[in-house]
Amino acid sequence: MSRLIELPTRADARGALTFIEGGRHIPFPLARIFLIYGVAPGYDRGHHAHRRCRQVVIAMSGAVTVAIEDGSTSSRVRLDSPMTGLLIEPMEWHTLEDFAPGTACLVLASQRYDEADYIRDHDAFRREVARDARAGPQAQR
């Protein structure tokens, strides 16, 4: 289930430094990162779920709202600090919304890019969630 992660940070009058080692400060090795920026007003990003990939989203500058739905519950989290990351687990449909002007997001991912890992159709996502729920926890990813 998604959750916030406080990232280790050293801040003083000169500025702030946040550091992240894969497998230590986040619960997976760093296979891939991506940067989202220059998002035009009114546009969203995301609109998909991953079958295996885990991710941590960090607002490096500006602010963004992450909407998450796991098939039974939904949540919305506003991110506005590099000191806090949002862990998104597999099979959590997520959308990045309400980007403040100038926002730059950093996303850390546990897997290299694999298009087969993406579920981009919301109906297909709900069918996979329902199938996993019927199969029971042992069968889940």
Added chain:
Amino acid sequence: MSRLIELPTRADARGALTFIEGGRHIPFPLARIFLIYGVAPGYDRGHHAHRRCRQVVIAMSGAVTVAIEDGSTSSRVRLDSPMTGLLIEPMEWHTLEDFAPGTACLVLASQRYDEADYIRDHDAFRREVARDARAGPQAQR
């Protein structure tokens, strides 16, 4: 020797996405990342060299100048786009300067944190560079 790396980017009217896989789009696995932000006007960061750690510096928002010195040559590069990273090699003394207001820097590192990998004294750095040069390329890291 330090060099700029163009990072793969997909940009359209909705916004931009830059992605980086360790060992693929940069020449090392992603062991650690750190975020530098909130730097007060007139302050610099860095002022050290690494013995083994390789790094890529990216200006996620704003702009920063990276000054590099390898013992024989020096260079200065202004970074102002998430689409371009600056590779800094071991035994390159580096300083991050002239932060534009609101700048957020992302640094990708090849090694986990190890204080023994840092050379924080400039005279000691010059002595190690001179010793390496005398030992010849085979003996270098």
